[in-house]
Amino acid sequence: MKGERDKILKIMNELVCFFFTLGISDPHIDIKKTDSSTVIVVEANYNDPDYKKIDRFQELIHGARQEDLDEYYWNLAGNSQYPEFILLGTLIDSANITYTNQILRIEVTRKHN
Amino acid sequence: MDKPFEPYPSMNCRIISEKVKYRIIMSYALYFILCAFIFNTPLDILNGLKDIISSPSILISDYMAVGNVGAAFVNSGILMLIALAIAHKNNSHMTGSLIAAVFTVGGFAFFGKNVYNIISIILGVYLHSRIQKEKFSKYLLIAFFGTSLGPLVSQISFGLDLPPLLGLFSGHMAGLIAGLVLPALAGHFVKFHQGFSLYNIGFVSGMVGTFFMSVIRAFGKNSERALIVSVGNDLEFTVIFGLLFVSLLVLGFYFNNKSFRNYIRLFRHSGRLIEDFVLMDGFAITLINMGTLGLLSTALMLLIGGELNGPIIGGILTVVGFGAFGKHPKNVIPVMAGVFFGALLQVWDITSTAVLITVLYSTTLAPIAGKFGWKAGLLAGFLHITIVMNIGDLHGGMNLYNNGFAGGMVAGTLVPIFESFRKEEI
Numbered sequence: 001m002k003g004e005r006d007k008i009l010k011i012m013n014e015l016v017c018f019f020f021t022l023g024i025s026d027p028h029i030d031i032k033k034t035d036s037s038t039v040i041v042v043e044a045n046y047n048d049p050d051y052k053k054i055d056r057f058q059e060l061i062h063g064a065r066q067e068d069l070d071e072y073y074w075n076l077a078g079n080s081q082y083p084e085f086i087l088l089g090t091l092i093d094s095a096n097i098t099y100t101n102q103i104l105r106i107e108v109t110r111k112h113n
Numbered sequence: 114m115d116k117p118f119e120p121y122p123s124m125n126c127r128i129i130s131e132k133v134k135y136r137i138i139m140s141y142a143l144y145f146i147l148c149a150f151i152f153n154t155p156l157d158i159l160n161g162l163k164d165i166i167s168s169p170s171i172l173i174s175d176y177m178a179v180g181n182v183g184a185a186f187v188n189s190g191i192l193m194l195i196a197l198a199i200a201h202k203n204n205s206h207m208t209g210s211l212i213a214a215v216f217t218v219g220g221f222a223f224f225g226k227n228v229y230n231i232i233s234i235i236l237g238v239y240l241h242s243r244i245q246k247e248k249f250s251k252y253l254l255i256a257f258f259g260t261s262l263g264p265l266v267s268q269i270s271f272g273l274d275l276p277p278l279l280g281l282f283s284g285h286m287a288g289l290i291a292g293l294v295l296p297a298l299a300g301h302f303v304k305f306h307q308g309f310s311l312y313n314i315g316f317v318s319g320m321v322g323t324f325f326m327s328v329i330r331a332f333g334k335n336s337e338r339a340l341i342v343s344v345g346n347d348l349e350f351t352v353i354f355g356l357l358f359v360s361l362l363v364l365g366f367y368f369n370n371k372s373f374r375n376y377i378r379l380f381r382h383s384g385r386l387i388e389d390f391v392l393m394d395g396f397a398i399t400l401i402n403m404g405t406l407g408l409l410s411t412a413l414m415l416l417i418g419g420e421l422n423g424p425i426i427g428g429i430l431t432v433v434g435f436g437a438f439g440k441h442p443k444n445v446i447p448v449m450a451g452v453f454f455g456a457l458l459q460v461w462d463i464t465s466t467a468v469l470i471t472v473l474y475s476t477t478l479a480p481i482a483g484k485f486g487w488k489a490g491l492l493a494g495f496l497h498i499t500i501v502m503n504i505g506d507l508h509g510g511m512n513l514y515n516n517g518f519a520g521g522m523v524a525g526t527l528v529p530i531f532e533s534f535r536k537e538e539i
Binding site for chain 1: 205206208210211247248250251252253254255296299300301303304307308386387388389392393
């Protein structure tokens with residue numbers, strides 16, 4: 001898949017950017033890329049959760065991959081000046097957000113089809 | 114395919130299936146075809162379509178004057194149906210971006226796009242997808258918006274006095290090449306303006322058109338600019354399009370649990386690419402926004418004293434389409450006002466078709482007003498009209514989205530300046 005690595009990096013940037021907007025400065029990133037998909041996990045300690053922002057983020061990336069937007073607009077993702085969480089949602093196939101034991105964990109999957 | 118998108122759970126509006134969304138948009142294409150028979154007989158329409166298809170279609174060629182009013186309506190309806198059929202075949206969801214693309218295709222089918230000149234461009238994009246071994250659905254938006262270069266095909270085919278067969282072959286080869294390169298450029302150029310010009314393909318097509326025009330001029334041919342516009346249909350068009358926009362409002366009201374609740378919330382979006390209102394706020398709110406923008410744009414054109422003709426109808430439909438993908442009254446009004454004041458202070462005649470379509474299409478810069486405020490929008494509009502009136506000669510009218518070309522330049526220049534004066538985020 002041409003450009004797939006760049007798209008994965010853009011997705012990672014968007015996720016890290018979201019952590020920054022929450023005031024989290026030390027997110028941990030884990031990426032696993034296989035032939036069929038890539039899973040990106042970003043997690044961090046988060047003591048004073050802003051549920052409104054997290055809920056809004058979850059709504060925006062509710063996992064509706066849009067291939068037409070994916071190919072055309074993916075270059076806009078990953079810019080810290082203008083976070084594109086709705087674009088992030090169109091780049092991924094599924095997302096799972098959890099907040100337990102004061103750890104915020106976001107896992108997203110992008111299939112390589 | 115039929116699994117609908119769900120807007121924010123907090124929006125609490127009705128979930129609408131993809132099938133219903135497709136049917137609603139398709140009904141507007143059929144409405145255009147039916148409206149054609151108010152103006153002309155079937156035979157007149159057929160003859161008008163022949164004239165449209167064989168015209169160079171260079172900017173600005175109003176198909177209502179080139180052919181006839183009925184033929185222009187049929188042309189628009191047919192092109193919308195073709196776009197919808199291709200989208201449906203490729204299992205595309207009826208998102209805001211697709212609605213914008215379909216309405217843009219339909220709008221420009223009143224002055225520059227026809228069945229003859231869009232096919233080779235779409236085929237070129239399809240060929241790109243085959244070469245890349247990717248699904249065509251990934252390039253659908255580029256293919257639809259890329260038909261902005263329709264006049265390139267028509268002008269080479271019919272406007273350069275080439276022998277007929279050579280003209281047809283060269284025209285379609287040019288369209289094929291344009292379509293082939295558009296996907297590579299579209300993703301690249303969007304970075305220049307950072308999504309602050311909604312007609313990104315207009316920017317790309319402006320560059321591609323400039324290259325082609327330069328080659329044509331280098332071989333001693335030229336493209337004379339056109340200004341063919343129809344007159345005398347204000348009342349009929351006000352009724353036809355007024356009904357269309359009111360129906361959008363009524364449908365949106367109905368699907369939004371018989372209320373306009375949450376519509377004003379849509380204004381919180383800056384409109385920067387890719388704020389897809391269908392995905393973010395739901396189909397119902399989007400329809401309300403489209404209807405509102407349609408009524409607002411039409412009223413504005415009539416208030417200024419302009420004539421409703423093909424290019425202006427095309428402009429209004431494009432604004433309406435992008436009512437699903439970035440535009441709302443709050444972010445379009447400052448830019449439109451900037452163009453208006455620009456025209457008053459500069460040498461342009463505010464009631465001319467060229468200026469009026471600039472008022473409409475300048476809303477490609479709506480995200481600037483949405484992100485940086487109304488003063489920035491006003492300035493962007495003011496500068497936009499100065500650029501757009503000068504830039505068309507570069508591509509010789511071969512790019513229908515001349516405002517997208519200018520808008521890309523304005524946004525790409527203004528945004529870094531605005532950005533540099535913003536408070537730094539830590």
